[in-house]
Amino acid sequence: MPHLGANKKASLVGAFFVCCAGLLAGTGALIPTANAAVTCAPDRIDAKVRVSQVIDGDTVVLSDGQHVRLIGVDTPELAHKGAPAQPFGVDARDHLRQLLAQHQNTLNLRYDIERHDHYGRLLAHAFLVDGSSIEAWLQTEGLGTVLVVPPNDWNSSCYQTAEQQARKARRGIWALPAYKIIESTKLAPDAHDFHLITGRVQHIGESSHSLWLDLEGGVTLRIDRKDLPNFRALSPRDLVGKRILARGWLHHDKGEQRMNIRHPAALQVLNP
16 A cells, blocks of 8 residues: 555545444444544546446446446345345445445546456446545445455455454454354354355365365365466465465355365465
């Protein structure tokens, strides 16, 4: 994150706190705090846009019709195809609407390496006109988790700092039992969706397309070979016997509980 002068930092923090305070008219689930002001300021601005619609906590529609998926954050899902809304999914959408309305629905965008996802949505880091990050705001308020999808990992360490503040304060989603760290040996057989899992690596296997980390309890982490260059500093082949903390979405495949790991932000060694 670029260095900011003391006066600039103070103005950003003050503006950020005022924005958060205005959200008290919402569901009341969130209590803004001064230490939630992680701005994750941009190093450049690539586009200035106007938002016409907020789809959910991490997707908006611009005045020209483009759908923008925010980079670096994933918010809980809204009700969809008969499935109920996840906790804080409506909060994330509604609080984002209120925040943008307070700033005339204007955003500054900073693009990353890949500009579109496989749905055709524009991918961008989003900022208010005062330089504060929308992604960091969602994370500090406990309305979303850090999501790093290579190669778009600019500012990921700052987003992690924002999320850590919310986790420490047990704010928003981090007060829910579903978001607590769970041992791989204690996972329910039908566990799915987002989880923070800790466990010891018992075995490492390789196939033509993937590296597999088998945790005690039967959970398997998959790293695609095309993503292995992102893990050079972590050396995943050397993790046998190490306790790790993995984060991501559990799914079932061939009778196993599996989690895809694409970036080191989703994998932490607890006893190197």
